[in-house]
Amino acid sequence: MLRRRKRGSGPAVAAVSAPFGRDVQAGLDRIEQIVSRARSRGAELVVLPEAALGGYLFEPVLPGARTSVAPPPELSPDGPEIERLARIAGPTVVCAGYTEAAPGGRYSSAVCVSGDGVLGHQRKVHLPPGEKGQFLSGEGFEAFDTPLGRMGMLVCYDKVFPEAARELSLDGAGIIASLAAWPVCRARPATRTKHDTQVEHFNLLDRVRALENQVVWVSANQCGRLGRLRFPGQAKVVDRDGRVLAATGARSGTALARVDVPGALSAVRLQLSHLADRVPAAYGTAPAPA
Numbered sequence: 001m002l003r004r005r006k007r008g009s010g011p012a013v014a015a016v017s018a019p020f021g022r023d024v025q026a027g028l029d030r031i032e033q034i035v036s037r038a039r040s041r042g043a044e045l046v047v048l049p050e051a052a053l054g055g056y057l058f059e060p061v062l063p064g065a066r067t068s069v070a071p072p073p074e075l076s077p078d079g080p081e082i083e084r085l086a087r088i089a090g091p092t093v094v095c096a097g098y099t100e101a102a103p104g105g106r107y108s109s110a111v112c113v114s115g116d117g118v119l120g121h122q123r124k125v126h127l128p129p130g131e132k133g134q135f136l137s138g139e140g141f142e143a144f145d146t147p148l149g150r151m152g153m154l155v156c157y158d159k160v161f162p163e164a165a166r167e168l169s170l171d172g173a174g175i176i177a178s179l180a181a182w183p184v185c186r187a188r189p190a191t192r193t194k195h196d197t198q199v200e201h202f203n204l205l206d207r208v209r210a211l212e213n214q215v216v217w218v219s220a221n222q223c224g225r226l227g228r229l230r231f232p233g234q235a236k237v238v239d240r241d242g243r244v245l246a247a248t249g250a251r252s253g254t255a256l257a258r259v260d261v262p263g264a265l266s267a268v269r270l271q272l273s274h275l276a277d278r279v280p281a282a283y284g285t286a287p288a289p290a
Contacts (some may be wrong), residue, residue, distance in 0.1 A: 010260030011044040017233035017248040019224030021055045047177040047220040050097035056181040059227040074101035086113040095177045105136040110153045120144035124155035143171035151175035169213035174261045178219040183229040193250045211242030
């Protein structure tokens with residue numbers, strides 16, 4: 001289902017909530033349908049979840065339980081799967097997550113493509129406890145140029161850390177795509193999704209990161225179940241004031257909203273610029289607590 005809210009002018013951007021499993025080709029088929037449908041409604045940017053190509057790590061329902069579920073396929077950033085993703089994108093800018101093959105391990109990565117090829121690439125830097133030993137950690141954050149202007153990507157847990165989004169905004173990003181495979185609380189899931197602690201954190205971070213950096217925030221997430229993990233969706237488009245312009249809620253779907261990125265950013269930063277008013281000399285880098 002495509003959920004659209006008409007607000008503002010400018011290009012439409014879309015955030016996707018959908019389940020993705022191990023079958024990469026089936027995932028690409030689904031992506032082709034999602035992108036085609038969103039493009040027909042004016043979307044010039046479509047952001048898909050983390051691990052959209054090949055699915056997320058599998059956690060058995062019972063600790064220690066044996067399972068035949070294969071690990072995520074490890075893809076090359078210049079392999080045929082990314083080439084097909086670029087063909088699917090065509091005139092649209094598309095961001096998608098995948099497991100990247102690398103010497104000595106693998107990364108949870110995101111790629112941004114159009115029909116012209118790869119526009120940007122990002123490896124997850126911050127690894128939650130369940131991913132340590134499963135993935136390597138990326139080394140930094142860098143914005144890149146697209147037909148919609150300069151933008152950046154964050155992968156799931158990276159959005160918890162304000163420095164990550166700030167690095168991208170200081171590098172000129174007016175749009176930040178946040179790609180996630182963010183589950184509900186493992187220990188104490190709430191009966192109602194909207195009251196779940198991890199869902200509340202997910203939604204709060206989307207709004208705060210957009211507001212503090214005065215950027216358009218496009219947040220995608222997996223939905224459905226994978227082993228003991230339950231993904232709550234919650235894809236959304238957030239404006240530079242932290243207002244949610246369109247959202248999917250817990251269901252599979254696409255949140256689509258129109259945003260005038262250059263005009264909106266210049267207007268709000270003329271009034272009050274969070275970046276220009278920073279005092280970097282006052283911010284010491286404290287060591288992590290023991």
